[in-house]
Amino acid sequence: EPEVTQTPSHQVTQMGQEVILRCVPISNHLYFYWYRQILGQKVEFLVSFYNNEISEKSEIFDDQFSVERPDGSNFTLKIRSTKLEDSAMYFCASSEDSQRGNQPQHFGDGTRLSIL
């Protein structure tokens, strides 16, 4: 069964450094998402992406965050200057459709980001 893959599985970065989290969505999916889960808290929506542009972003997704689909397969989340509070598990997801809310999103295994 096709799946969403994320790399790396664990990233340790010094505060203030840039970090790029990578995702390969399911190949025929058109809608892409990033969510994050701070340890012990809810899974939170960060951003959705369609047709090479952001369709929605949450208040968490400030100017330090950006997303990109640099080629036909990868979808990346960049944090320009990391803060301690960015430490979390980051999940990438993709779906065939998003305009119809009944389409499930398929998630990767996540990248655990630890900021020192």
Add this chain to the structure above:
Amino acid sequence: AQSVTQLGSHVSVSEGALVLLRCNYSSSVPPYLFWYVQYPNQGLQLLLKYTSAATLVKGINGFEAEFKKSETSFHLTKPSAHMSDAAEYFCAVSVPSGGYNKLIFGAGTRLAVHP
């Protein structure tokens, strides 16, 4: 605004016992609801989804959930727990947003299964 509440952050059952994980939703429109499971060190795996076709939804691994509009609930059940069911379970609602949809998750329920 749409939201999801999961009652009980931790549930513990004996192997072979009924599993009941509770989820209540709040939605101003007919909801699309999902249950996801997260095994240790893994991502979120779709268990089942409610999309208004049938109120009783069957999912993978013997789980099912019943949509009850009058109670605004979408509880997850399994008749007989197995040790391998130990995981964290998340209820989520699909929320229309800017022409698309995003998922709003509950806080999760950690299921422990003991011999």
